Amino acid sequence: MVNEGPGSGIPDIVIGRLPIYLRALNRMLQEDKEYTSSHDLGQRLGISSAQIRKDLSHFGEFGKQGTGYNVSYLYEQIRHILQVDRQWPMAVVGVGDLGRAIANYRGFVPRGFRVVSLFDADPAKVGDRIGDLTVLSFEVMTTEIKRQGVQVAMVAVPAEAAQQVADQLVEAGVRAILNYAPIMLAVPEDVHVQYIDPVIHLQRMTYYLKP
Amino acid sequence: MVNEGPGSGIPDIVIGRLPIYLRALNRMLQEDKEYTSSHDLGQRLGISSAQIRKDLSHFGEFGKQGTGYNVSYLYEQIRHILQVDRQWPMAVVGVGDLGRAIANYRGFVPRGFRVVSLFDADPAKVGDRIGDLTVLSFEVMTTEIKRQGVQVAMVAVPAEAAQQVADQLVEAGVRAILNYAPIMLAVPEDVHVQYIDPVIHLQRMTYYLKP
DNA sequence: CTAATATTGTTCAACCATTCACATTTAGAC
DNA sequence: GTCTAAATGTGAATGGTTGAACAATATTAG
Ligand SMILES: NC(=O)c1ccc[n+]([C@@H]2O[C@H](COP(=O)([O-])OP(=O)(O)OC[C@H]3O[C@@H](n4cnc5c(N)ncnc54)[C@H](O)[C@@H]3O)[C@@H](O)[C@H]2O)c1
Ligand SMILES: NC(=O)c1ccc[n+]([C@@H]2O[C@H](COP(=O)([O-])OP(=O)(O)OC[C@H]3O[C@@H](n4cnc5c(N)ncnc54)[C@H](O)[C@@H]3O)[C@@H](O)[C@H]2O)c1
Numbered sequence: 001m002v003n004e005g006p007g008s009g010i011p012d013i014v015i016g017r018l019p020i021y022l023r024a025l026n027r028m029l030q031e032d033k034e035y036t037s038s039h040d041l042g043q044r045l046g047i048s049s050a051q052i053r054k055d056l057s058h059f060g061e062f063g064k065q066g067t068g069y070n071v072s073y074l075y076e077q078i079r080h081i082l083q084v085d086r087q088w089p090m091a092v093v094g095v096g097d098l099g100r101a102i103a104n105y106r107g108f109v110p111r112g113f114r115v116v117s118l119f120d121a122d123p124a125k126v127g128d129r130i131g132d133l134t135v136l137s138f139e140v141m142t143t144e145i146k147r148q149g150v151q152v153a154m155v156a157v158p159a160e161a162a163q164q165v166a167d168q169l170v171e172a173g174v175r176a177i178l179n180y181a182p183i184m185l186a187v188p189e190d191v192h193v194q195y196i197d198p199v200i201h202l203q204r205m206t207y208y209l210k211p
Numbered sequence: 212m213v214n215e216g217p218g219s220g221i222p223d224i225v226i227g228r229l230p231i232y233l234r235a236l237n238r239m240l241q242e243d244k245e246y247t248s249s250h251d252l253g254q255r256l257g258i259s260s261a262q263i264r265k266d267l268s269h270f271g272e273f274g275k276q277g278t279g280y281n282v283s284y285l286y287e288q289i290r291h292i293l294q295v296d297r298q299w300p301m302a303v304v305g306v307g308d309l310g311r312a313i314a315n316y317r318g319f320v321p322r323g324f325r326v327v328s329l330f331d332a333d334p335a336k337v338g339d340r341i342g343d344l345t346v347l348s349f350e351v352m353t354t355e356i357k358r359q360g361v362q363v364a365m366v367a368v369p370a371e372a373a374q375q376v377a378d379q380l381v382e383a384g385v386r387a388i389l390n391y392a393p394i395m396l397a398v399p400e401d402v403h404v405q406y407i408d409p410v411i412h413l414q415r416m417t418y419y420l421k422p
Numbered sequence: 423c424t425a426a427t428a429t430t431g432t433t434c435a436a437c438c439a440t441t442c443a444c445a446t447t448t449a450g451a452c
Numbered sequence: 453g454t455c456t457a458a459a460t461g462t463g464a465a466t467g468g469t470t471g472a473a474c475a476a477t478a479t480t481a482g
Contacts, residue, residue, distance in 0.1 A: 003243070011469080012466080013468090013469075014469095015415055015418045015419075016415050018415075018418070019410070019412070019414035019415055020410050020411060023393055023394075023408070023410075023411070024395070027370075027394065037428085037429060037430085038429075038430075039428095039429080045393060045395060046395070048470075048471060048472095049429090049471095050317060050364070050470070050471050050472075050473095051469090051471075052432060053430065054431085054432085054469090054470080054471090055434085057430090057431055057432075058430090061430080061431070062330040062430095063429075063431080064429080064430075064477085064478065064479095065425080065429050065430040065431080065476065065477040065478055065479095066427080066428050066429050066430075066477060066478030066479050066480095067429070067430085067477095067478060067479070068427080068428085068429060068430080069430095077412070080416075081418065082414050082417055082418050083417045083420060083421075084414050084417055085377075088413075088420075090413075091371070096312075096313035096315070097311065097315050098312045098316075100308065100312070101307075101308035101309045101312045101364070102409070105308070105309075107393065107410065108410065108413075111300050111410045111414070112410075112413070112414065112417065114412065115412055133391075135324060140399065151420060152413060152416070152417070153418075159238075168426090173435055175420055176413070176416035176417065176419075176420060178409055178412050178413055178416075182234055182318065183234075183238065184235070184255060184256055184257070192416040192419055192420075194412035194413075194415065194416060195401060195412075196407055196409060196412065197234070198313070198365070198389055198407060199234075199318065199319065199322045199408065200230040200231060200234070200351065201325065201405035201406075202299075202301075202322075202323070202324055202389055202405075203225050203230035203233065203293050203295050203322065203323065203386070203467065204226055204229075204230055204293075204294055205325065205387035205389075205403040205405060206293055206294045206299060206363070206365070206387065207226045207292065207293045207294060208226075208387075208403055209294060209299075209362060209363075209386055209387060209403075210294075221457095222438075222439080224439075225439095248458080248459060249459080249460075250458095258458090259440075259441065261437090261440070261442070261443095261460080262441080262471055263439065263463085264460065264461060264462085265439090265440080265462080266442090267460095267461090268460090268462070269459055272460080272461070273461055274459075274461080275447080275448065275449095275459080275460075276446065276447040276448050276449095276456085276458080276459050276460040276461085277447060277448030277449055277450095277457085277459050277460080278447095278448060278449070278459070278460090279459060279460080279461095335447055345482095352457085401456085410444090
């Protein structure tokens with residue numbers, strides 16, 4: 001995975017915090033909160049106010065001294081920076097228990113993503129309807145992804161199949177993969193991969209669970 | 212969330228990498244690989260060999276110069292450090308699509324965790340059987356968690372309910388929470404929380420997806 | 423209009439994490 | 453046995469991130 005966008009010298013760790021800010025701002029919008037401050041935001045997130053100001057300063061000046069930030073304005077600015085002020089069509093590969101939960105999840109659309117196709121290698125599952133999508137066969141994946149211009153995919157297949165799936169996704173033009181299989185993927189430099197493995201998080205906590 | 216176990220000065224970021232090492236070592240075991248080296252392991256994980264050696268050096272000397280690490284020995288040592296050389300009983304709160312996928316997931320047991328109880332507030336779901344577990348009502352949660360000595364829980368309820376659920380989990384004695392709801396939880400200092408939100412990961416990648 | 427308060431954006435110092443480099447040890451070849 | 457190649461564990465050097473502090477500016481109250 002690449003660490004920095006070409007040309008922009010903004011640390012990846014900063015980019016990684018923007019979605020967290022965005023989520024908090026969205027919540028504030030729901031609460032009809034009009035203004036916030038770096039202190040207020042930081043409090044909610046367990047992040048220092050200095051860090052929030054510093055992070056934002058990489059991209060411009062979004063606040064007003066004495067007043068703080070207009071929630072809705074800052075929200076839109078960060079959406080723009082992260083390019084989630086649009087809808088990214090997304091493919092889900094592997095329609096097991098997890099893939100099904102993902103396919104049904106209503107939380108993607110309001111945040112910039114829409115699942116537009118589902119793929120599974122199991123012939124018994126091909127043809128199943130989930131929501132308003134039909135599960136397609138692994139064979140048509142490349143064609144279909146190219147046809148729809150999908151650049152973002154989620155992988156929810158068993159670990160053994162994940163690398164092969166990733167290879168084919170990359171070949172089809174996918175540039176960002178969210179991998180649920182508990183295995184590291186080898187991909188070209190310009191393809192981004194993020195990982196979700198709940199066990200990793202759990203094991204990180206048990207270390208501290210001394211009696 | 213606390214950043215360090217009391218008394219141990221080991222950086223949390225180091226603890227956070229141990230589960231990743233563990234996962235890779237487990238994979239090597241499956242491949243009947245007897246020895247590995249910091250270089251080999253690092254290669255697979257995209258981490259420098261120096262970092263791996265330094266991380267491990269916090270806990271002892273597990274390798275042999277010239278030879279590297281015995282996979283199975285290192286595996287056991289890290290399992291012990293993380294306290295996953297036992298089975299942590301775990302509760303899942305919220306048996307929607309995601310909670311169901313978690314409850315059915317066979318990947319927890321081999322890595323130190325076992326789902327022992329399921330809770331949901333929806334009366335229509337209480338009584339449902341999932342695998343060999345029955346969904347219990349939210350009302351009996353505290354009692355049941357105390358009875359089973361559960362210290363680890365996963366939260367898969369809507370964001371609006373998550374804080375209330377967390378409060379009750381803490382009250383029941385839970386000390387580690389893995390939260391899938393897209394919201395930050397306020398918990399006492401000595402309770403650990405980890406978060407999983409796929410959208411955060413996706414948004415982090417779209418930043419780099421310039422045409 | 424002035425003073426008091428709040429808050430930003432930014433500089434700089436302190437801190438933390440990563441990498442380098444090497445002495446040391448081991449295994450294996452000859 | 454001796455030599456070579458491989459690899460560890462660690463102290464020192466480097467690089468990156470965070471937090472404290474502050475000048476500048478806006479708002480509010482009197
Ligand atoms: N269920 C969970 O809560 C959970 C949690 C963490 C991680 N995971 C991981 O997510 C992945 C999926 O988990 P799951 O519980 O849904 O498993 P599952 O076995 O229910 O589903 C896997 C699906 O992938 C399909 N598949 C297999 N090979 C394929 C291929 N080459 N191309 C396309 N589809 C293929 C299978 O037909 C199946 O439908 C696994 O790697 C698992 O380790 C699951
Ligand atoms: N499905 C996904 O792929 C996915 C992905 C990311 C995050 N999430 C998050 O995970 C959570 C669950 O997602 P889901 O898709 O399973 O939602 P869901 O609506 O299918 O399930 C939520 C369940 O929680 C139960 N519930 C509500 N309030 C409760 C309470 N106070 N105590 C106990 N149970 C309660 C509901 O009865 C329901 O069964 C949500 O916060 C969602 O945002 C889901």
